[in-house]
Structures are given as structure tokens and as C-alpha cells.
Amino acid sequence: MTAPTKGALAPPPGTGPDAERAPGRLAELLASPGVRLVGKRVLLAVPILLGVSVLTFWVLNLIPGNAAQQLLGPEATPEQVRALEQQLGLDQPGYARYLGWLGAAVTGDLGTSLVSGQPVTGQISERLAVSGELVGLAFLVSLGLAVPVALLAAYRPGRMFDRVSMLVSITGLSVANYVLALLLVLLFAVELALFPAIGFVPVAEGLGANLHSMALPVAAIAFPLFCFYTRFLRGDLVDQLHGEDYITTARAKGIGPWQVLLRHAFRNSSFGLITVVGLNLGTLIGGTVIVEQIFALPGIGQLMLQAVNTRDFVVVQACVLVFAIVAVLANLLADLLYAVLDPRIRYGGR
């Protein structure tokens, strides 16, 4: 790739989005530092995903008592076990199985489940929809609440609202999500009987019923996230407001305190928030395992847990790969958003 010679001609920040949409600039955009940054990140993601798949394969090979034995039960004769092993390809050496799996996985075929005999790809996409809804709603709720609360808290640091919100958030951060989930069940399902304790209603049976069945699991995941984001964003906003020259300039220009907070400080603080959200999304999809288990939601976490218990390593491998892809994509998305928000990245002037 050539050096960004167009960098010097970069339009002033603010005209950026319009310039991007002009069709004549498409070629320029493709060569722009922002796009190259993303391209670099995509290339970097490949070895990470390979590493993850190798590591999983290796760990799963450590599992004592293989799937054939598990499937046939303890009374199976060694001959039967061997026959099934041969049928499933378990008798081949690890690297051969890995390479075969990798070849198929690249084309989107993640194999067939050792236990149910169904293609894993279909199974996973079904489950992913449920987990996706769970995580998506949790993010919407937590960010939707955290941003206004953090802004209000940072508006007057040290005042009552700030102190209460910080106390609530450190407390919330110390509640494990399974503890919170059980307490929610105890309060809202057992005592008040407002929400179902377990079970999942698909969207096909009505959005209202679907959301009703998702309310408690979403709350159990969203609350710790809300606390984390509130704390993080409030801290960053206060740092910006107290230490940065551009805030002083903005104030000196006579801009009102809310405008300074929203248009200047928040815009800069949103970078840190985006990074954290991106990183969170990766770990969160794994964290849904336990909440899905408690609320009996047919998500990917539950599938993975079942597969771990039945030694269905084809399914486990596929689940871990999906989790890793989601994590890498989330980080990629965060990088993309930087480029959208920060003209310096978009036009390469560092």
C-alpha cells in the first residue's frame, strides 16, 4: 500500500461523513488509513482464530473417556467402542482430524454432532439467535441507562446523585450474575409472580410474550454491565472535564455546561466506552452460559454446556469458534467506530 499522500488535502473535520458518501471518493476511501487499519485488523484476526481453534482441539483431546465410550454407555464392549470410534473418525491422529475439520470449517461446515447426529452449523445458528437476542437486549438496556446516568453524575461530581450512583455501581459490580439471577427469580418469579422463572417463548409466538420471558435473564446480564459502564464513563468524563484544555477553551467561548459535557467531553469519552463495550461483547457471550442455564434458555451457552457434559467435542469446538469469532468481530467493530468518530484516524494524520 502507498503512503496516504491525500492526507494533507483532508477536508476539515465535520465535512467527513458527506465526503465519504460522494461516489467519486470511493477509490480514495479504499486507500484511506481507516480502511487500511481495518484491513490490517482483519488479517491479524486470522492467526488469532487459528490459535483459538488449535488450542480448543488440543484441550478437547485431553478429555478422558472419549465420546464413543460416552455414547455407548458403560456396558459397551471394547469392540463396539472401537467400531464406533472408527465410524466417527476418532481413531485417526489428532493433527489429521484437525486439518480435516479446518478444511470443512472454512466452507461453513462445522461437522455433525456426535450425540444427535445433526449438522452443527444449523444447530448453532438456531441457538445463536436466542443468545444474540439476550446479549443484544442486555447491551441496549445497559448502555441506554448507563449513558444518561453517567452524564448526570459527571455534571456535578461529588453531589448526591453522583455519590449514590457510584455506590450503586460498585455494589452491582460485586454481585455475581448467577447470584443476581437467583435473587431476581426469588423476588419477581417466586414472591411477586410477575415473570416466569424459567423458559423461553420464541418471537414467532408474539413479541410481547417473547420479551416477557426474556425480562429476567436480560436484567441479570444488563445490571452488572450497566454498573460497569456507568462507572467507567463517569470516571472518564470527570477526567476530561478537569484536565483538558479544549474544555477550558469551550467554556471560555461561553458554551453552556450541558453543551460542553455532551458535545465535547462525551464525544471524547465515547472512545473509551466503545473499546470497553467491544472487549465486553467477547467475554459476555461466554458469560451467558450460566444465565441460560438458570433460566433454561435454549441459547448457545446452554448448548455448549450440554456438549461439554456429553463429551460432544464437535459441538464444543464449533461453539468455542463461534465465541471467538464474535469476540474478534466485536473488536473489529470498535476499530471501525473509531474511524467514524475520529477524523484523525479517518484521514491518517496522527
Add this chain to the structure above:
Amino acid sequence: MVIDSAVAVETRPVGGRAGAWWLRNLEVAVPAGVVALVVLACFVGPLVLPIPPPVGGSVLESYLEAGSPGHLLGTDPNGNDILSRVLHGGRASLTVAVAVNLLGLVVGGTLGALSGHLGGITDTVIMRLLDVLIAFPSLVLTLAVAQSLGASQTNTVLALAFFSIPAFARISRAATLRLRELPFMAAAQLCGTPGWRVLTRHVAPNIAPQLITFGMLGMGITIVIEGALSFLGLGIPLPAPSWGNMISQGQQSLSATPMLVVWPCLALFVTVLAFNLLGETLRARWSGR
């Protein structure tokens, strides 16, 4: 102790003899006191308090109410004393958490310091390998590791320590890079101090406080994850008590006997909160806010 005295010097008010150290540093003293109390209760409590052992209760004594003679918090479905199980469970949780964070701190800290100090190809290789671990949903692979090695306390420690390494390594690397700019590091190098000696005598003591501070937050995280593993039946196996498996056991009769879940939840919450507050306060002081 190093941390405490440093903090005390830094925050001493002008002319300051007013009040004891802990009165002027309540935000450190209170959580530290709670942690000390929990440790004392879990490790010394069962030895000195007149409570029955955590296992081997009689079914004839199951589901006793709180306040029953000899069972302050009542008994569980197997007739075991709940207070005794909460304290012994805390012992297990704390032991696992300390072991995990010590392992993570030593291994991750060393890798990060090496990476930051040597730079170049070593840095690239170590950090890219750790990127793979970070891209991993750690709970997911911990499940697989716990399942593959079998549920036991040692395996729980190994599985969790494995995934605590990258975080410690990143912090250690960042701290080492900051040190590299300082005059005393240049002086050490000009004196011809061998690399390992620079690392052990100059780098290690200077990055230790930050690593220990993160370890406090790590304690909270580890206790929660160990609880999750035990809750799923892949951590500390029954009948031995742990907060996670007590919560899981109590969940089965949640509506009838909610207190079976509430006590271990409460113990978990208070302990994690204390570690989080301690870690946050120390971190705020180190970063100079």
C-alpha cells in the same frame, strides 16, 4: 505493608498527628478490615467456634430452621450445618482465589516484564500468544479444561490461573515500559548490571505494587468465576462445600427454602465487594487521582 506506608506518607495532612492512620484512610481501612474478618472467620472460625463439621450430617436433622440449638443458621437438605458449610466453603474459595492470583501474578508478571524489557521479537511473540488467550471466552474454555481434567480444587486453580495470566502480563508490560524511560534504569544499564539483575532488583520491586493492586480486583473476579464453575458442577465437587455449589444445591428448592441460597450469596457478595473496594481505592491512589 509497603503499600500501606507509601499511602500513609502520601496522604498525611499538614501538621498531621490528628487521628490514627486508619481513621484518615477509612476507604482503605474498612474494606481491608472486612477482608481480614472474612479470612479470620473462614480459617480460624471453624477451629474455635463450637460448630459441627461441614459434611456427614444426619438426614434426621435436615432443613432445620435458623436459630435451632447447635445450628445457628439451620441445616441443609443433608442435615449439614449451614454456618459451618459457609465458613468451610469460604476457605475453599479464598484458597483457590489466592492460588490463582499468585500463579497469575508470578507467571503473567514475569512474561509481561520480559516482554516489555526485552522488546523486539520476544515482545511480539509473547503478546501475540496472549492475544489468543484474550480472544477466548475464558469461562468457556475453563469449562472445557475443568471437564477434561476432572472437577477438583487443584484443576480449578490451574484452569483459572491459565486465563488470569494475560491480564497480569499486560499490566506488567505497560508498567515495565513506563519504567524504561526513567533515569535509574539507564544508570543500571550503564553500570553494566546484567539483565536478570535489572529485572529482579529494579523492575520487579517497581511494578509489584501495580500487580498487587490488580490482584485485589483479580481476587474478586476469581471468587465469582470459581463460584460459577462450582455452580455448574465443574469446580469444587460435592459433598465438600463451596459457595458456588451451595448456591447450586439451594437453587433446587429455591421457593421452599430460599435461605439456603441467601447465606452463601451474601458471603460471596460481601467478600467480593470488599476486594473490589480495596482494589479500586488502591488503583485510584496509584494512578494519582
